[in-house]
Amino acid sequence: MDVINLDYGAIGQILKNDMRGPIDxxxxxxxxxxxxGSVTDAExxxxxxxxxxxxxxxxxxxxAGLAIQAKYGALTKAAASLGLEVHGGGDGLVDYVSxxxxxxxxxAAQAANYSRGxx
Amino acid sequence: xxxxxxxxxxxxxxxxxxIAALAARAQDVTVGVNVPSAWTQGTKAHVQVGLDGTPVVxxxxxxxxxxxxxxxxxxxxxxxxxxxxxxxxxxSHPGSAQIGSVRSLTGVLPTRDPDTxxxxxxxxxxxxxxxxxxx
Numbered sequence: 001m002d003v004i005n006l007d008y009g010a011i012g013q014i015l016k017n018d019m020r021g022p023i024d025x026x027x028x029x030x031x032x033x034x035x036x037g038s039v040t041d042a043e044x045x046x047x048x049x050x051x052x053x054x055x056x057x058x059x060x061x062x063x064a065g066l067a068i069q070a071k072y073g074a075l076t077k078a079a080a081s082l083g084l085e086v087h088g089g090g091d092g093l094v095d096y097v098s099x100x101x102x103x104x105x106x107x108a109a110q111a112a113n114y115s116r117g118x119x
Numbered sequence: 120x121x122x123x124x125x126x127x128x129x130x131x132x133x134x135x136x137x138i139a140a141l142a143a144r145a146q147d148v149t150v151g152v153n154v155p156s157a158w159t160q161g162t163k164a165h166v167q168v169g170l171d172g173t174p175v176v177x178x179x180x181x182x183x184x185x186x187x188x189x190x191x192x193x194x195x196x197x198x199x200x201x202x203x204x205x206x207x208x209x210x211s212h213p214g215s216a217q218i219g220s221v222r223s224l225t226g227v228l229p230t231r232d233p234d235t236x237x238x239x240x241x242x243x244x245x246x247x248x249x250x251x252x253x254x
Contacts, residue, residue, distance in 0.1 A: 066230035070189045070241040071154050073171040080172020080185050085245065087224040 027056030
């Protein structure tokens with residue numbers, strides 16, 4: 001029987017390193033399209049982050065930022081204009097590595113349960 | 120050859136649906152696409168519907184519109200409850216000639232409007248719009 005072995009380490013490196021540029025580029029495009037309207041002192045920032053993959057946060061860094069989004073949809077409109085759909089964060093799963101080194105995606109509650117007594 | 124078809128106005132169909140559905144649940148609110156910039160504590164609660172874009176289009180079958188529903192209320196508790204009700208009403212939409220289905224995108228998010236002092240709570244949903252073929 002043929003067996004396909006996925007190289008998770010290499011896939012992880014692609015998500016973290018090779019995707020860094022495209023993610024930052026797209027986030028900059030979204031940020032450039034955010035229209036903060038009359039709140040002219042509102043700064044739109046892009047923050048790079050890495051979890052199990054490259055990420056970028058686009059933020060209206062202003063006390064009225066949330067209200068600008070709620071009233072005018074400034075961030076969602078900017079994202080949608082680039083074909084992106086904004087939805088709730090993540091799938092709620094976390095990375096878990098078993099004692100034998102096997103990596104899997106499970107819920108936080110499962111991970112806490114499996115990790116009991118381990119340091 | 121593909122037929123000539125158009126999508127309905129997402130804001131219009133959501134506003135019409137919410138007016139009827141909220142009235143059926145005895146909610147004394149106004150519903151519209153307007154931003155009530157003259158809102159005061161004495162103003163009736165307002166449900167603001169906004170189309171933020173249509174990121175997915177599968178012509179001439181379906182278009183997925185991102186629709187934001189922002190509730191304006193005197194207290195944050197009432198605003199969040201109204202937003203949650205709107206989310207529930209939309210996500211349980213039975214389907215119609217215009218709307219295929221509605222899915223949740225982001226849950227209730229509260230904030231305060233610094234311009235009017237209103238308490239806001241918003242949700243966003245994906246409205247899957249059905250194309251209508253034109254004769």
